[in-house]
Amino acid sequence: MLSQSQTKFINSLKVKKYRQLHSSFIVEGEKGVDELLNSTLSTQKVYACEEWIDSHQDQLESLKIEYQLISPDELKKISDLSTPNQVLAIAVMPDEPTPAPESFEGMALALDGIRDPGNLGTMIRTADWFGIRQVFCSPDSVDVFNPKVVQSTMGSFGRVKIFYTDLENYFVNLQNKIPIYGALLEGEEINKKRFDKAGIILIGSESHGIRPQLRSLISHPLRIPRFTRLTGENQAESLNASVANGIMCFEICKQLF
Amino acid sequence: MLSQSQTKFINSLKVKKYRQLHSSFIVEGEKGVDELLNSTLSTQKVYACEEWIDSHQDQLESLKIEYQLISPDELKKISDLSTPNQVLAIAVMPDEPTPAPESFEGMALALDGIRDPGNLGTMIRTADWFGIRQVFCSPDSVDVFNPKVVQSTMGSFGRVKIFYTDLENYFVNLQNKIPIYGALLEGEEINKKRFDKAGIILIGSESHGIRPQLRSLISHPLRIPRFTRLTGENQAESLNASVANGIMCFEICKQLF
Numbered sequence: 001m002l003s004q005s006q007t008k009f010i011n012s013l014k015v016k017k018y019r020q021l022h023s024s025f026i027v028e029g030e031k032g033v034d035e036l037l038n039s040t041l042s043t044q045k046v047y048a049c050e051e052w053i054d055s056h057q058d059q060l061e062s063l064k065i066e067y068q069l070i071s072p073d074e075l076k077k078i079s080d081l082s083t084p085n086q087v088l089a090i091a092v093m094p095d096e097p098t099p100a101p102e103s104f105e106g107m108a109l110a111l112d113g114i115r116d117p118g119n120l121g122t123m124i125r126t127a128d129w130f131g132i133r134q135v136f137c138s139p140d141s142v143d144v145f146n147p148k149v150v151q152s153t154m155g156s157f158g159r160v161k162i163f164y165t166d167l168e169n170y171f172v173n174l175q176n177k178i179p180i181y182g183a184l185l186e187g188e189e190i191n192k193k194r195f196d197k198a199g200i201i202l203i204g205s206e207s208h209g210i211r212p213q214l215r216s217l218i219s220h221p222l223r224i225p226r227f228t229r230l231t232g233e234n235q236a237e238s239l240n241a242s243v244a245n246g247i248m249c250f251e252i253c254k255q256l257f
Numbered sequence: 258m259l260s261q262s263q264t265k266f267i268n269s270l271k272v273k274k275y276r277q278l279h280s281s282f283i284v285e286g287e288k289g290v291d292e293l294l295n296s297t298l299s300t301q302k303v304y305a306c307e308e309w310i311d312s313h314q315d316q317l318e319s320l321k322i323e324y325q326l327i328s329p330d331e332l333k334k335i336s337d338l339s340t341p342n343q344v345l346a347i348a349v350m351p352d353e354p355t356p357a358p359e360s361f362e363g364m365a366l367a368l369d370g371i372r373d374p375g376n377l378g379t380m381i382r383t384a385d386w387f388g389i390r391q392v393f394c395s396p397d398s399v400d401v402f403n404p405k406v407v408q409s410t411m412g413s414f415g416r417v418k419i420f421y422t423d424l425e426n427y428f429v430n431l432q433n434k435i436p437i438y439g440a441l442l443e444g445e446e447i448n449k450k451r452f453d454k455a456g457i458i459l460i461g462s463e464s465h466g467i468r469p470q471l472r473s474l475i476s477h478p479l480r481i482p483r484f485t486r487l488t489g490e491n492q493a494e495s496l497n498a499s500v501a502n503g504i505m506c507f508e509i510c511k512q513l514f
Contacts, residue, residue, distance in 0.1 A: 106487045126500050128493040131484045156493045191511045227388045227514035230363045236385040236413045243383050246500035247507045254448045257484035
């Protein structure tokens with residue numbers, strides 16, 4: 001039985017202010033909660049329907065994680081999904097935001113002003129797929145602990161490290177030590193380039209692209225070509241940010257790793 | 258001034274049954290409506306705020322399109338967006354669903370059971386970017402006239418032709434005439450393959466992948482590799498369907514066009 005105050009508390013975590021106040025965030029769905037339980041993040045409590053608890057009771061008890069049986073109707077009241085799954089967990093946010101590291105292994109993503117939670121989550125998932133373990137977000141990007149972001153990472157939130165940092169300062173401090181690969185409409189065709197050094201892939205926001213202060217810091221301006229032989233250039237003007245990110249990550253990482 | 262019956266009519270178009278009953282669908286946002294006005298589709302009526310009408314009045318009058326001035330508050334009542342834009346249009350659905358063509362120029366996409374409107378819209382936008390002009394959807398895919406699909410195509414709905422068809426029958430009837438490139442976890446690494454013939458790129462659903470009956474009809478099973486040198490394979494289990502589609506389209510089209 002879910003109390004009114006529990007319902008109120010969980011729903012408050014859909015708002016950034018309350019996530020920060022309570023140092024807690026929501027993880028929904030079987031895939032996400034499985035990954036949470038297997039990650040280094042702490043789980044505060046799990047709310048789940050009977051079937052899920054039946055198949056996870058041993059794991060929950062060995063991990064000493066508090067859990068509560070709720071009905072599908074109760075889950076609907078706290079879920080952020082249009083078709084709620086079996087389970088919703090409350091996870092503990094890391095104490096202090098870690099500053100972005102001065103160096104890292106392999107590739108990194110830098111995301112400039114991504115506003116759509118689905119896009120941010122999908123880009124974290126894509127990074128994870130290609131073995132990219134750090135993502136730098138400009139401070140005006142959507143909050144990674146937003147339930148829709150967590151949901152669209154499909155569990156990758158537990159493996160990829162996310163840092164919110166002023167990208168301009170960060171890039172300037174790198175002092176040309178590593179390449180910055182930026183997706184720009186006026187860049188060079190990415191499929192015609194050879195890459196031999198790991199660095200940062202920079203992706204711009206859905207509506208404004210990469211902001212001018214960052215554009216000048218790109219060492220390798222790249223673009224994903226359209227193929228216009230059959231259409232006479234009457235084509236889409238842009239790609240979705242997550243799709244552009246996926247193609248950039250694939251094309252660069254396949255040459256390096 | 259928006260009447261109650263207008264509000265009711267427009268909101269009814271968010272449901273497939275009423276879109277079919279009225280042969281009408283919603284197009285939202287400046288980009289989408291601009292593309293609608295420039296497409297071969299008919300526009301029934303435009304509802305817009307003052308600023309948008311001021312800059313489009315000549316175009317609307319030369320196209321003889323009916324329009325109505327509404328307030329931002331009225332737009333909120335009919336919009337499907339969390340932050341409504343300046344304009345919403347009602348477009349006319351093509352009379353009869355066209356059967357899928359027996360042959361076509363260039364590449365095509367085939368989408369097996371895509372349920373997420375954002376994914377379908379993004380895949381149509383990606384197809385358009387790469388010059389792919391036909392998309393075949395299995396009958397259980399989300400409806401292309403769903404406002405969220407139309408919105409996420411960012412105007413590409415006016416250029417790419419969408420057909421709903423039984424993919425198994427369709428592929429069997431092609432009788433091996435053209436390659437079917439399918440994204441499968443057990444396929445061959447796409448970046449190590451050479452492609453010399455246009456065909457169909459087949460993408461599976463978000464949760465079940467490509468259904469078994471279709472898997473056996475794939476002539477070129479392909480997979481997007483993960484790069485595990487730095488991570489010891491502790492990585493995401495799958496890519497988002499739109500991202501996988503983007504990488505498949507890019508990798509195949511860049512060799513052909």
